Amino acid sequence: MLTQALGAPRSLALSRNLVGGEGAMRAFGLGARRPWSIPSSSSSSAPAATASSSRCFASATARWQSMGAGVSTSTSTSTASFNSDTPSPLDRDPPARTGSIGSPSTTDSLRLKMNLTRQPPTSVGSTDKTALRDTHGRQHSYLRISLTERCNLRCLYCMPEEGIPLTPSDKLLSQAEIARLAGLFVREGVSKVRLTGGEPTLRSDLGEIVESLNELRPLGLRQIGMTSNGISLHRKLPSLVSSGLTHLNLSLDTLDPFKFEFMTRRRGFEAVIRSLDKALELGMESVKLNVVVLKGVNDGQDVLDFVQFTRDKPVTVRFIEYMPFDGNKWQMGKLVSYRDLLDRIQHKFGPLERLRDDDNDTSKGWRVPGFAGSIGFITSMTEHFCGTCNRLRITADGNLKVCLFGNAEISLRDAMRGISALPPTTTSASSTSPAPRITPATDDQLLDVISAAVRRKHARHAGMSSLDALAQGSNRPMVAIGG
Template sequence: MAEIAHRQVMSSLFRQARPQALQAGKRLSHPHRTIATAAAPNEVDDTRPTLPSWRPHTIPADPEPSPKRRRIDALRNDPSPKSFSSFLTDNYSREHNYLRISVTERCNLRCLYCMPEEGIQLSPPEHNLTTSEIVYLSELFVKQGVNKIRLTGGEPTVRKDIVSLMQQIGQLRSHGLKELCITTNGISLHRKLDSMVESGLTGVNLSLDTLDPFQFTIMTRRNGYDAVMKSINRILEMNKVGAGIKLKINCVVMKGLNEREVIPFVELGREKDIEVRFIEYMPFDGNKWSENKMVSYDEMLALIRSKYPDVHRVQDHVNDTSKTYKVPGFAGRIGFITSMTHNFCGTCNRLRITSDGNLKVCLFGNTEVSLRDILRESNEGKPFDLEAMEALRQLESDRREGLPGSTGAFGVSERETKLLDVIGMAVKRKEEKHAGIGDLENMKNRPMILIGG
């Protein structure tokens, strides 16, 4: 409780000092860095003052090893050294340390490529995961080696308790979580951003397909351009004073709608530290996809090179979905997500949990398994609220301590063992690569809004 109160006081001091610092054009250090030298050694982590970020939850990490060399304790309470969790490793030696969780089916936009024009039939509320269930599954995955979690939707900011949810997931840093990110349309983000960063937010992928307010209304079937730009500017403002939020803008390019805006999006990064990622239009149920509407990676790159011939490829991380480029002299970068023409399946490290609790091992795969149903078996199929989840955790804790009742293998509960077995079997069934264009456009799959961005 003392640590929480300390963070709240420091955050308050930061907010009070920020306006004056911005007005004076000065960089503001985070309160942790200001007071660390005055605090007792046992009260403040003495490594924190060296960090470039002001986030109170940021923990220094060793340099990221290569996937082949990364080692963790695969199972809880097993002291012997193990390789990466076998439950999260597929038959092609891909280690899945990145989990995307859809926290709602609801959205305040109706983007052409995401949601059918007529909308979608929302699942009954009791079918969707509760906050306690999301946190439980997050912890299960993190203890198996997941070190990055991204919250998606729908639009995650419309979930009423999104900040509280992020706070709880952010506490998994003690178990190995390094990144907590969100994918959003930005409409409501600026109102919740400060609280999210205080909860541990490290990265924002913001969807924006046009820089024209009128075109925005056409492509999203809603108003809101000014609110989105306010969110972008708020992130940039916070980064100037050390927030360290990784900002990426995702732009789906479609012929006849916004391909003429590729160059303006590139130039958005002339002076701003922004990464704009151009995404090939992808087929999902209800989005009326056709190959004639898709602008390919090669076409987009050629268009950019017609004005900026010196644009060049830069080094990507082994698991990056984006092919990254830079225009010399620009502060920002650009990238291309080429799911349709140049798949990046060979290094895929991502798993998805839908808002109704299904595990999808591939965005374009149409096979799913329900983690929700296994989790709720002991609760008569009913959703777990906070009280019921606490009772479940206490029961599992008692069993691990040898009190009456059976336990599963490796000191985990029977429920966790069953969940891990189902997860492991699903991961092992993951294909080497997803289907090609000709098959994808005819394959039955969820609408994107029901998968999670």
């Protein structure tokens, strides 16, 4: 079915002919095939890559990391200015990710959840919904909540092959804390919530979280979305849709199974396709594919295959410019611009139909005339959309992040749990002593903290004025942000 939808593209035909052999692995510089298993969705921790898979991918990965793809990274190129407003200063560093804070009791969790249902919609926050409006006039109506830092893939652009240090589970937001925060944001005008990760399907209480979000619809929540790699999703998707999930983005960077294995350092292509087919079968409101394009890796035939894929599939394929995050070894030479991709696609398929984008869309939409689906381009690096940004993020460990590229964060988790972000003041205090306890924040106090952070949001790209500054800035790995 997949190959028929694609018109049997060359790359998939090659993969089909080489299944079970070593030819395709050699074609990507991967050496002989070495088996490893797809991690179970019930695993309690993200699996580390095996030594054999490390050796298997070492050669190709090293070549990709070192390549400049024939593009200069001189100062004149890498320091090109962004086309937007003057930045304003930001003076807050992200809170430390170490230390022990203890898990809240069952009574505390119940109290947090009861706070959401006990208060009427007008009892918290401003009646004119300005708490989520920044000093540049942007009203924030879209909240992204990361559920976990764990992932069962190791994508080149997202996470180092060896993984990242994981936040202890008792320092992640609980289901009740997620429900409380989501309710607070919705009462202040958020109409769309997206669950991210890591891989959100690795969270055992995912269904309950979706159900708690669905209860916020009377307060103004219209969309509940999720971004997933699809590896373990297809069996869980029907119940999630029944619980209220309406929008799904699947991360899939190639339609070639062997290149999928290279880019993710894991197998699982067929599982992702099953998840995609299941989402279409269930008739979800929106199904999109997120494709991060890397020069010399998946910027050629892969892009054309995805466009062809939209001929019969009512999906939106979004090509995403490669962005710099901690640990992903970003280089200007690996970036493929929106304009380059658009030219290549139109050279193959002819003039495209420009679609009307919503006011806060991050994607520039196009369609091949007569095709069932569409394509889009997320141009974060070459043509940014900061002026209409309406997004806020909460990381899995409870930090509010007002800009994807910024490192300024504030811990809503600590405020809710009554834990001071300040170190002990006595000189005799041990560096390993737990942070001092304070009174847990009320909803009004949380809203004050959130509003202050939103007002400090920069006009664009966390106040950095060039690609070079953006690449050299300090930020979390993508997997620890949530995208």
